[in-house]
Amino acid sequence: MSIISLLGALPGSIAQGIIWGIMALGVYITYKVLDLADLTVDGSLCTGGAVAAMLIVNGMNPLLSLLFAFIAGMAAGFITGFIHTKMGIPAILAGILTQLALYSINMRIMGRATQALSVDEYNLIVSLRYINKSILIGLIFAVVIILVSYWFFGTELGSSIRATGSNLNMSRAQGINTDRTKIIGLVLSNGLVALAGGLYAMFQGNADINMGRGAIVIGLAAVIIGEVIFGKIFRNFALKLASIVIGSVIYYVVIAIVIQLGLSTTDLKLFSAVIVAVALSIPYLKNRYFSKGGSKNA
């Protein structure tokens, strides 16, 4: 492998990692805070990209288009939340249903499978062409989102969402409308995912119907990598969120390395799935390892 070409690829990986890190913050809200596995994200990421791309090519300011991407993602999250809580469909299935439906909707939004977004034509706020600027903009987005999340999950409403994920029975006994808190969590989560989708469409120069495929796996990878590496040192909620974005960057740097090592891009999905399977099993394996060590010492 060539160190030079790897170093050349790194800034791009970092920018990509930050954008997907924002997506992973959304995944964190459902997977960790609410304790729900939400598969809507594979669809809502593309919804965000599609909405932003179509608005931009129709003349909207790219920054403003992200607001609409965010809102579109929130709508998708609402649908999942609604069919889960009000129609009694298990969360994982509700997410799969919405994700499937979103394929058609995303096609409707774009009218085709790929919508190009040329950085020459539009004043995109992030782009592969300007990687340093993209890293900076991505970081600003990430920091603002982390600070707002830190505030929100410290409020009465945010605390009730955390309580819902921690103990459903207790939450109801304390008068928390758990259907509502779950819906709000899913809405915010998918809003962030779609926002990241909008950013990513600009970054890669197109919105593509398949851009969200496997997004949940990447989100989980970022959450888990962040947790495994920083879980012990970062106790503060804002730092935990930051560790997810760092986890996402690490993930993309590792991907860049394995590509330099000769892995083909079509093998990446397999590689990602393996990484996540390994990362997900680490807490379990660690537990076993430590409990054995403990009983030996005792």
Place this chain on the structure above:
Amino acid sequence: MLEVRGISKTFNAGTINAKKALDQVSLTLNEGDFVTVIGGNGAGKSTLLNAVAGVFNVDEGQIMIDGVEVNRLSEHKRAKFLGRVFQDPMNGTAATMGIDENLALAYRRGKSRTLRWGIQAKEHKLYREMLKELGLGLEDRMTTRVGLLSGGQRQAITLLMATLQRPKLLLLDEHTAALDPKTAAKVLEITQKIVERDHLTTLMITHNMANAIEYGNRLIMMHEGKIIFDVSGEEKKGLQVEDLLHKFTELSGDSASDRMLLS
């Protein structure tokens, strides 16, 4: 305070697993009543409390709390009236959140949850005092995650949470059953203290006959979804554990009185 009129509940109705857990139960509690509930496994004690709490809808009958019909209110809406402590210490608290955060959640029971900060500065002082009263040393561990505490400590906190906003009715479902005898005694002592201090109307399920006699001013015995014995006042105070066992055998036609003596 609580008025239950002819409620019935059949689980898995229409299947071979159909189980009539409550059969035309009526019960009226006056303000300040402290009622202990005994009965064998599967008698319907928990089902009665859960019906009142709105965990499920009843098949027939009416439930009124403080003059309000609550039949159609969902569980979280009824929570406004109720303080609840469960048998499993894991059930009453959010393990991943701090002691202070758990109390703050309970402090807002029955109120709308807004975008104001989750714990106001003045609350810390209040919680500190309340924790100090428990006498478990928890006042110096306010930000400790509840998941790190023992079962007894968690039940004591759940009791605080159930009564932080004065409930119209306190529902205790074998809340000391999972604790060792010493801790159970401590939690019962705290229960008694809080109930007396706030004059709470209380329903307490227990498998401990002696506790059922010692605590409260009224005792009811359940069997197969019905209340088969209801005693209060002086008559209740004078009861012996053997009396209750006799009563059970006599009224239920069931000689297996050991089923009553689980603890």
